[in-house]
Amino acid sequence: MSPRYTEHDQEHYERPRRRTRPRTKDRPSYDDAEEAVVVTVDRGRFTLDLDGRRVMAMKSRPLGRKGVVVGDRVRVVGDTSGDDGTLARIVEVVDRSTVLRRTADDDDPVERIIVANADQLVVVTALADPEPRPRLIDRALVAAYVSGMEPILVLTKADLASPDDLLATYRSLGVPWLVTGRDPETGEPREEDVAALRDRLRGHVSVLLGHSGVGKSTLVNALVPDAGRDTGSVNAVTGRGRHTSTNAVMIPLPDDDGAIVDTPGIRSFGLAHVQPEDLIETFPDLEAMTAECPRGCTHTAEEPECGLDAAVARGDADPERVDSFRRLLAARYDSTSW
Known part of the structure; x- marks a missing residue:
């Protein structure tokens, strides 16, 4: 059979092949990269703090789909002057010391990183207007313990209601x-x-x-007078607050003595990424008492042979602390009440 094209036809000539240019194995070393901290993220642009000046940056292509979040320590190249119209490039994310995660709900496999490299989680709740939601507090504490962060409970609007009942709920956990x-x-x-x-x-x-x-934003403005965070009121019908913070932002405390991250108000806090063994490891005193648990024990009150029950019966464990731990564990599975 004769060929479809002859040597005189244009289609005969071989067309250029894709990716014929050899790729080098050498990659830039970025020895001149500077280290900065991500202070806020907005639609693919990152505001960085680099030696006290604000620098706008974008993520470099080699980072691929790797997320860059508030609190990340990053290495940047390019124009890091911070002048209007300049744009630097993030080429590396330094290993994180802590990661605060959540999921949209308890059956969502996608984890969302809220903040990186923070060491304290300040759970802010009002004693009234809006009413406190202990279930959310429990879930935030779980996230703090699992991420290795120190939790702190801050109760606002004490002029409207007493904190005694709510504090009694968390006393056995030793939460500051x-x-x-x-x-x-x-x-x-x-x-x-x-x-x-x-x-x-x-x-x-x-x-x-x-x-x-x-x-939250009211406290931020009080802590950092020039922070300028918007504040809102509570809807009289729904009893819920209006979103005033739309994205997380890191704000240095006066005299460069630490920093706070103000986050948007949340309506849910999924814990799909937390397993029972993750939580028990954050309670070393109780974990030691689970050595005699049967394989696969979830340490809930429904487990027939849980070592925690045996420890309470012997007087080796504080029953209130075991109950508090199990309440946190139950918060991992119960999203019906916020």
């Missing part, structure tokens, strides 16, 4: 707590309460987490 109220004349947080909170945050990178309307 602070109570803040509002000055009757100005409506702003009391100065002595803000000073106590500032002392607790000094020298740390702390994430503020809570529902909309609980007063």
Whole structure:
């Protein structure tokens, strides 16, 4: 059979092949890269803090789909002057010390990283207006323990309700707590309460987490007077706050003595990434008592031969602490009440 094209036809000539150019195995070393911290993320652009100046940057292609989040320490190249119109390039994300994660709900396999490299999780909840939601507090504590962060419970609007009942719920867990109220004349947080909170945050990178309307941004403005975070009110019909913070932002504390991360108000906190063995490891005193548990024990109250029950019966474990641990464990599986 004769060929389809002759040597005189244009189609006869071989067309250029794709990717004929040899790729080099050598990659840039980026020896001149500078290290910075991501302070906020907005639609694919990253605002960095580099030696006290704000630098806009984008993610380089070799990073692929690797996420870059607030709190990340990154290496950047390009124009790092911070002048208007300049854009640097993030070429590497430094290994993270901690990662605060959540999922949209408990059966969502996709983890969302909220903040990296923070060492304190400040769970902010109002004692009234809006009403406290202990289930969310429990879930935030689980996330803090599993990520290796120190949790702190901050109760706001103490001028409207007593904190005693809520604090009693968490006393056996040993969670540090602070109570803040509002000055009757100005409506702003009391100065002595803000000073106590500032002392607790000094020298740390702390994430503020809570529902909309609980007063996170108000506390941020009190801690950092020039922060300029928007504040909102609570809807009288739904009892829920209005979103005022739309994205997480890291704000340095005065005198460069630590930083706080203000996060948008959340409506849910999924824990699909947390397993029972992850949580028990964060309670070393209780984990030692599970050595006699049968294989596959989830350590819940429904387990017939859990070592925690045996330890309580012998008097080796504090029953209130075991109950508190199991309440946190139950929060991993129960998303019906927030």
